[in-house]
Amino acid sequence: MLYVEDVDLTPNPQALKFILNERILNFETRQYSAKEEAAADPFAQGIFDIEGVESVFYMDKFVTIEKNKDANWGQIQKPFISFLKDFDKNLIPKEKGIKHLEQDASELLKKINEVLDTRIRPALAGDGGGLEVIGLENYTVKIRYQGACGTCPSAITGTLAAIEGLLRRDVDESIEVIPA
Numbered sequence: 001m002l003y004v005e006d007v008d009l010t011p012n013p014q015a016l017k018f019i020l021n022e023r024i025l026n027f028e029t030r031q032y033s034a035k036e037e038a039a040a041d042p043f044a045q046g047i048f049d050i051e052g053v054e055s056v057f058y059m060d061k062f063v064t065i066e067k068n069k070d071a072n073w074g075q076i077q078k079p080f081i082s083f084l085k086d087f088d089k090n091l092i093p094k095e096k097g098i099k100h101l102e103q104d105a106s107e108l109l110k111k112i113n114e115v116l117d118t119r120i121r122p123a124l125a126g127d128g129g130g131l132e133v134i135g136l137e138n139y140t141v142k143i144r145y146q147g148a149c150g151t152c153p154s155a156i157t158g159t160l161a162a163i164e165g166l167l168r169r170d171v172d173e174s175i176e177v178i179p180a
Contacts, residue, residue, distance in 0.1 A: 002084040007077075010128040010148035014054070015066040016073065017128030017148060018080065022061065028095045029059040029130045031146040042091045050079045057130065057147030064128035064147035109136050111171045119170075120163055124149055131163075134180050139172060144180040 002024070008017040030044060033055045038044035044056045047063070052071025057064040067076055116131060124131055129149030135142035145152070149159070164177040 002087060002089055004081055004084065008128060010064065010152070011154050012066065012128075012148040012150075012152035014069065014151065015064055015128060015148035016077075018063045018065065020061045020063065020084070022089075024061065024063075024089060024092055025059050025095060029057070029132070029146055031055070031057045031130070031132075031144075031150070033150070041093055043087065043093075046083050046087060047080065050076055050083065052076050055147075055150060057128070057150070059125070059130060062125075062128065066148065066151065106136070108139075108172065109133070112136070112141060112167060112175070115167060115170050116163075119166060124159075139174040140176045140178060141167065142178055142180050 003021050004018050005021050006019040008019065010017050024043070030041065032038040032041070032044045032048070035045065035048035038048055038056065043058070047053055047056045047065060052067045052075055053065055054068045055066040057066075065076065065080065067073065113133060116133065121131055124145075124147075127149065128147050129152070130146035131149070132144045132146060133141060134144050143160075143163070144150075145159075152159075160177060160179060164175065167175045167177060
């Protein structure tokens with residue numbers, strides 16, 4: 001049975017990170033910004049059925065829920081805890097396998113992902129979020145924030161600049177990072 005072990009605040013005032021008692025995904029991340037996007041995922045769909053939920057991000061042993069500005073956490077937390085208690089974890093869609101952009105990608109993209117995997121993604125996960133590289137053209141890296149980071153004001157400005165600075169220092173000084 002799934003249950004919430006702890007709840008963490010995130011830098012995004014509209015998002016909370018719910019730490020679960022067991023792992024629900026081994027290596028994938030799942031991000032849904034709207035209920036329609038989650039049509040094939042009963043776990044995310046059930047969370048979206050809770051009034052006030054704006055987005056759902058989950059990976060490993062946590063779920064980050066972003067609420068709309070008019071909702072309060074009291075109306076979301078109790079139904080979420082009840083949903084978890086009754087949800088059959090086997091209904092979570094199976095992971096497709098380790099997704100490596102590197103398989104057919106350039107050496108530059110491999111280096112970028114190595115830095116992101118070791119230095120950036122663990123920190124973002126600690127705040128209830130994630131980061132996906134969705135493209136590389138010349139030296140411009142296009143990223144998409146996930147979870148609590150998706151609409152967090154600091155992710156859009158400060159974190160983006162920090163990621164770019166790190167990649168310029170550790171990979172190539174010509175790299176530019178832009179949000180999707």
